Structure formats: structure tokens, C-alpha cells
Amino acid sequence: MHEWSIAFMILDALEDLAKSEGLSNVHFVEVSYGSVMELDGSLLKEALTELSKGGSFESVEFSVVEEPTVFRCSRCGNEWEFSHELIEGDRKVLEEGVEESSVHFIPELAPALIKCPKCQSRDFQAIKGKGIRVSRLEGSR
Amino acid sequence: MNDFLGRWALKKASEFERVVIVASGKGGVGKSFVSSCLALTMADRGLSVGLLDLDLHGPSTTSFLGVGRVRASKEGLIPARRGEVEYMSLALLTEGTPLPFKGEDKWPLIYTMMAMTKWSANNLVVDMPPGTGDEFLWALRSFNRRKSKVLVVTTPSKASIEVVRRAINMIRDERFSLLGVVENMSYLSCGGEKVKPFGEVDYSNLGVRVIARIPMEPSVEEAIRSGDPPHKSSPELERAFNDLVEVIINVPGDSR
Ligand SMILES: Nc1ncnc2c1ncn2[C@@H]1O[C@H](COP(=O)(O)OP(=O)(O)OP(=O)(O)O)[C@@H](O)[C@H]1O
Ligand SMILES: [Mg+2]
Numbered sequence: 010m011h012e013w014s015i016a017f018m019i020l021d022a023l024e025d026l027a028k029s030e031g032l033s034n035v036h037f038v039e040v041s042y043g044s045v046m047e048l049d050g051s052l053l054k055e056a057l058t059e060l061s062k063g064g065s066f067e068s069v070e071f072s073v074v075e076e077p078t079v080f081r082c083s084r085c086g087n088e089w090e091f092s093h094e095l096i097e098g099d100r101k102v103l104e105e106g107v108e109e110s111s112v113h114f115i116p117e118l119a120p121a122l123i124k125c126p127k128c129q130s131r132d133f134q135a136i137k138g139k140g141i142r143v144s145r146l147e148g149s150r
Numbered sequence: 151m152n153d154f155l156g157r158w159a160l161k162k163a164s165e166f167e168r169v170v171i172v173a174s175g176k177g178g179v180g181k182s183f184v185s186s187c188l189a190l191t192m193a194d195r196g197l198s199v200g201l202l203d204l205d206l207h208g209p210s211t212t213s214f215l216g217v218g219r220v221r222a223s224k225e226g227l228i229p230a231r232r233g234e235v236e237y238m239s240l241a242l243l244t245e246g247t248p249l250p251f252k253g254e255d256k257w258p259l260i261y262t263m264m265a266m267t268k269w270s271a272n273n274l275v276v277d278m279p280p281g282t283g284d285e286f287l288w289a290l291r292s293f294n295r296r297k298s299k300v301l302v303v304t305t306p307s308k309a310s311i312e313v314v315r316r317a318i319n320m321i322r323d324e325r326f327s328l329l330g331v332v333e334n335m336s337y338l339s340c341g342g343e344k345v346k347p348f349g350e351v352d353y354s355n356l357g358v359r360v361i362a363r364i365p366m367e368p369s370v371e372e373a374i375r376s377g378d379p380p381h382k383s384s385p386e387l388e389r390a391f392n393d394l395v396e397v398i399i400n401v402p403g404d405s406r
């Protein structure tokens with residue numbers, strides 16, 4: 010659901026993003042997000058396509074890619090991939106009658122809701138799949 | 151190039167008509183109490199108001215407003231509500247877990263929270279943690295200078311004022327507007343008489359005016375425990391917050 014608000018933010022930034030890359034006539038945009046965000050990729054793609062209608066990115070092909078989020082523990086060096094079962098102590102957000110984890114909206118909450126599976130420390134960092142970004146932009150110069 | 155959440159957060163932060171940043175530098179002086187009561191009083195006065203709790207390590211506005219429910223819609227996170235006050239806090243998103251965020255992770259945490267939240271209020275009160283670290287810097291950098299002002303809370307103790315002085319100097323250096331100083335736990339009401347247990351304090355060399363003196367009201371704790379509106383713990387307290395709102399509404403431009 011909030012995939013729609015994310016799509017809106019991406020489209021709002023796209024023009025300046027293309028400009029900073031020296032691109033005009035953008036025809037392909039790839040968005041990558043970390044698995045910790047537990048987004049619905051196809052919904053995000055649908056939202057991007059739908060919201061871009063009637064604007065300057067109408068004919069763009071959007072691609073949405075999920076990257077596994079990998080954390081590294083600063084205490085014991087352990088590296089592990091995010092999985093939903095690791096979330097603990099979150100308060101739920103009610104999204105269309107369904108209870109969703111708060112980390113789904115704010116992935117930076119991870120250290121509050123996840124512990125290193127090996128040593129239980131919360132002193133860790135995401136080394137891959139941190140948040141969400143535009144990972145590829147194609148167009149003409 | 152990829153900072154679209156940060157960018158969106160800035161856009162949202164600048165949309166409020168009025169922002170009151172409640173800060174101090176000093177811990178435990180009543181910032182969360184003052185910001186919560188201020189928001190509640192503003193709502194009582196018919197203003198549409200939100201409260202953003204930016205205390206990332208020790209969010210505590212929920213002690214005064216209760217732990218409401220955050221919802222989500224197509225437009226993002228819908229803040230919890232206490233009466234007519236909308237509020238957002240990490241205490242609404244986590245149970246009693248530790249919140250060990252590191253410096254470089256704090257800005258993304260704050261701006262993602264800001265970007266994701268759909269406020270409907272025109273006025274925003276922001277509760278700051280103690281100190282003048284990332285949270286405070288983010289606020290000074292992000293809220294519109296023309297529409298935002300800092301309210302500095304202190305207790306009538308030299309130990310507090312010496313720290314508060316540093317915060318005030320920082321606000322000046324950042325060319326941000328100061329609304330004034332709120333002296334909290336200023337006095338006790340004993341049989342209609344004001345007793346100042348900490349004595350009279352001279353604020354003149356801070357170069358900032360004192361815009362409110364909030365009494366120390368023992369029944370606040372009772373209000374917290376029972377979930378009653380804290381800003382109405384006593385008629386005296388209610389009056390003090392009403393007067394403060396009056397000052398904020400009628401602010402005569404910059405008092406830098
Ligand atoms: N005027 C008052 N009368 C009675 N109790 C008060 C008053 N002001 C604050 N308190 C109480 O003092 C305690 C500290 O207040 P509060 O949590 O608002 O301080 P703070 O400055 O936000 O602290 P921190 O620096 O940890 O964020 C709380 O228990 C609060 O209920
Ligand atoms: Mg506080």
C-alpha cells in the first residue's frame with residue numbers, strides 16, 4: 010500500500026535525477042530495494058507506471074528489483090541475511106486491516122528490532138540492501 | 151543523486167505553517183512534558199497540531215499522550231491520535247526494545263520517518279532529545295527558518311542554565327529564531343502562594359526573554375498514571391500553557 014507513496018517520491022525526484030546524470034528522454038528506470046523493507050515489488054512497479062501516466066515519464070519502462078539485505082555485526086563479525094523471523098519487539102502498523110511490521114516502513118529501525126543471530130548484539134550495520142534507490146537510469150544524452 | 155526520501159522529508163518539513171522546536175541541551179528538564187502539553191493546549195484552542203517526537207533513543211511523549219495506533223495508507227504512515235493531536239514517535243513503532251542508533255544512521259532514520267508520515271496538521275511541535283546532536287541539527291537544517299522557532303526549556307537551576315546557554319548560542323550561530331525560554335518547574339503553588347524552591351534566577355545575561363513559567367505540579371504524575379490530560383493537572387498549569395500558546399500565536403516576528 011505505501012508502495013504508492015514511495016512511487017510518488019521516486020517520480021518527484023526523477024527529473025532532477027535524470028538531469029544530474031545528463032540524461033534526457035529517459036526510457037528505462039530500475040529501482041532496487043533491500044529485502045528488509047518487505048515491499049511488494051509488483052505493486053511498486055504498478056504504482057510507478059500508474060502515477061507516471063500523463064507526465065514526462067509516461068513511456069518509461071520501470072523495473073523493480075529486490076536485493077537481499079545483509080547485516081554485519083560490529084561485535085562478532087557475523088554476517089547474515091535479513092529474514093522476517095528475526096524481527097522482534099516491533100509494534101504493528103495497521104495497513105488495510107493487516108498488521109505490518111514497522112520496519113517495513115522505516116528499515117532504519119532494524120537495530121531496534123533485530124539482533125545478531127550469533128551474539129545477540131544490536132551493534133551491526135547493513136552492508137547490502139540497505140534501503141531503496143534508483144539503481145539504473147537509461148535515456149539519451 | 152539518490153536521496154529521494156531525504157528530499158521528500160525536506161519538502162514535508164517545509165509545508166507546516168508553524169513549527170515549534172522544543173529543545174534545551176539539558177536532559178530531564180521537561181521538554182517532553184512541555185511539548186506534549188503545548189500540543190494538547192494548542193488543539194484545545196482549535197489549532198490543527200501534530201507532535202513529532204525526535205527523541206530517537208528515549209522517546210517519551212507517549213507517557214503523556216498514551217500509546218496510540220499508527221496506521222498506513224496509500225499516502226504513508228498516518229500518525230496516532232490523542233484527541234485532536236496527531237503524534238508520531240519511535241515509541242509507537244517499537245515495544246520496549248533498546249534503540250541503539252549510530253550517528254551516521256540517524257539522519258536516514260529521521261528523514262525516512264518524516265518522508266513516510268502523512269500529517270494533516272498545519273502546526274507542528276517537535277520534541278527534542280537532550281543535547282545538540284544529530285536530531286537537533288536535522289531539525290535546524292530541515293524546518294523552514296521563516297516559519298519555525300525554537301523554544302528552550304530550562305529549570306531554574308544554574309546547572310541547567312549553563313548547558314542551555316550552549317544550546318542558545320548554537321541556535322544563534324545557526325541563524326535560527328528563538329521563541330524564548332520556558333522556565334519549567336518554576337514554582338510550587340501552596341495555598342494560593344507561589345513558592346520558589348530553587349529561588350529566583352536571573353536570565354538577563356542569556357539575552358533571551360522568558361515567555362512562560364510553568365509550575366511544578368505533583369498531580370502530573372497521577373495524570374500520567376491514569377491517562378488523564380496532563381496539561382489540565384491543575385488550573386494553574388492549564389493557565390500557564392494557555393498563556394504560552396497565546397505568546398506563540400502572537401509572536402511578533404523574530405527575537406533572534
Ligand atoms: N511542571 C512539571 N510538574 C510536574 N512534573 C513535571 C513537570 N515537568 C516535568 N515533569 C516530570 O519530570 C520528568 C521529566 O520530564 P520530561 O520527560 O518531560 O523531561 P525531558 O526534558 O523531556 O527529559 P529528556 O531529556 O530525557 O528527554 C517527567 O516525569 C515529567 O512528568
Ligand atoms: Mg524528553
Ligand SMILES: [Zn+2]
Nearest residue numbers: 082085125128
Ligand atoms: Zn554478533
